[in-house]
Amino acid sequence: MAKKDKNQFSWANDRPIFVIQKHDASSLHYDFRLEADGVLKSWVVPKGPSTDPSEKRLALPTEDHPLDYADFEGVIPEEHYGAGTVLIWDRGSYRNLKADQNGSHADQSVTQQIADGHVTVWLKGEKLKGGYALTRTDLGEEEERWLLVKMDDDEADARLNPTSTETDSVASGRSIDDIHDGAGDKQ
Numbered sequence: 001m002a003k004k005d006k007n008q009f010s011w012a013n014d015r016p017i018f019v020i021q022k023h024d025a026s027s028l029h030y031d032f033r034l035e036a037d038g039v040l041k042s043w044v045v046p047k048g049p050s051t052d053p054s055e056k057r058l059a060l061p062t063e064d065h066p067l068d069y070a071d072f073e074g075v076i077p078e079e080h081y082g083a084g085t086v087l088i089w090d091r092g093s094y095r096n097l098k099a100d101q102n103g104s105h106a107d108q109s110v111t112q113q114i115a116d117g118h119v120t121v122w123l124k125g126e127k128l129k130g131g132y133a134l135t136r137t138d139l140g141e142e143e144e145r146w147l148l149v150k151m152d153d154d155e156a157d158a159r160l161n162p163t164s165t166e167t168d169s170v171a172s173g174r175s176i177d178d179i180h181d182g183a184g185d186k187q
């Protein structure tokens with residue numbers, strides 16, 4: 001279990017955190033990550049999230065990432081895994097919708113929900129808000145396939161298309177091209 005530093009992730013009002021990194025690698029995709037058990041549980045979402053409850057977005061589980069990775073934006077060099085450009089597309093905190101009223105969720109932790117194949121969370125991001133469900137599909141395939149779907153709540157809006165209209169980083173305001181070209185790098 002990673003140590004929790006109170007001053008880390010000042011951009012989130014609360015813990016746990018979530019982050020969605022737009023990743024221009026061999027193919028453009030979005031990495032959807034939820035803090036659980038001291039790591040970032042992660043899915044690759046090729047088309048990114050939708051705000052329309054009728055849109056089911058494929059989500060492929062990928063390896064856990066360290067919590068610190070939530071703050072990574074930049075270029076992964078050619079010879080490295082995930083080579084390409086990473087942009088922090090959205091971030092914030094989330095609420096486990098299966099937690100009880102005291103906020104305790106020993107029986108329905110996100111980790112347990114992942115094992116059970118159905119995760120429901122309420123996102124408090126800059127772009128995305130409201131309930132999202134991640135559901136494992138049982139197609140008997142070799143690799144797990146999940147679907148990321150907006151829940152039908154007050155934050156659902158079929159007219160929005162944030163992956164098309166809100167393309168830039170919430171951390172730096174930069175575009176993928178800006179980051180690729182090193183514009184505004186702190187180094």
Ligand code: MN
Pocket residue numbers: 023025029030031044082
């Ligand atoms: Mn990726």
